[in-house]
Amino acid sequence: MQQTTLEKILFLDIETVPQEATIKKMPESLAHLWMDKLDTLKRRMPDRYDDDSSIDDLYRKEAGIYAEFGKIVCISVGIIYLKDGEKHCRVKSFFGHDEKTLLTEFSGMLLKFMQSAEYQLCGHNIKEFDVPYIARRMLINGLPLPDVLQVAGKKPWEVKFLDTLELWRFGDYKNYTSLKLLTAIFNIPTPKDDIDGSEVATVYYEHGDINRIAIYCQKDVVATIQVYLKLIGESIIQDKHIQLV
Structure with a gap:
């Protein structure tokens, strides 16, 4: 892959939490619908959803995964650029408590970056999680979808x-491979050494530390960049050339 092509990729990751701190704070209609959803999940995956967990624990743990019951608190994006013949990357975040504002700011950046059909988005499991989640939350917030997120009716090409997950699968769809595992097998410094995905809601609602979540999200973007470079046979970016802003 040509270096100029690398500069036309926007790498991204999102962090999500339940819409409320507890299910009791949800609108009654949504709370009932969440319980219906939870009942369905328990029937499909009884080993994952045991009866020992409280309703609030399951809401805190699971609701943020679903765009209908969760919200985005951070979107981190990164780009690769060349300087003095070496690869560098720059990562920034859109984050905060006002989801509509951060989505609006992200959308504006996306419109500026996606200058032509050659520009692309990249992430780990981006096709099944990040992109659908962002698109759904934009619509829920009454925001227009940027063209790159409007996939209805588009041909695959x-x-x-x-999607780094898809690239690693090589057509094998039986298993899910985490970003953390890919960084380990490629000897890339492990991301998210502070918290993991299961702790984001706790950090957000109990500690109120949105900056910590943003840093965590940025590390994931850096990891995605490094994994992608490995998957295309490129050298990874040196730590001194990684800029978090």
């Missing part, structure tokens, strides 16, 4: 997403 018209969809501008690079």
Whole structure:
């Protein structure tokens, strides 16, 4: 892959939490619908959802995964650029308590970055999680979808997403491979050494530390960049050339 092509990729990751701190704070209609959803999940995956967990624990643990019951608190994005013949990357975040504002700011950046059909988005499991989640939350917040997220009716080659999970599968869809595992096997410094995904809601609602979540999200973007470079046979970016802003 040509270096100029690398500069036309926007790497991203999102962090999500339940819409409320507890299920009791949800609108009654949504709370009932969440319970219906939870009943369905328990029937499908009884080993994962045991009866020992409280309703609030399961809400805190699971609701943020679903765009209908969760919200985005951080979107981190990164780009690769060349300087003095060496690869560098720059990562920034859109984060805060006002989801509509951060989505609006992200959308504006996306419109500026996606200058032509050659530009693409890249993430780990981006096709099944990040992109659908962002698109759904934009619609729920009454925001127009940028063209790159409007995939309805598009042919596969018209969809501008690079998914490191899909690239690693090589056509094998039996298993899910985490980003953390890929960084380990490629000897890339492990991301998210502070918290993990299961702790984001706790950090957000109990500690109120949105900055910590943003840093955590940025590390994931850096990891995605490094894994992608490995998957295309490129050298990874040196730590001194990684800029978090």
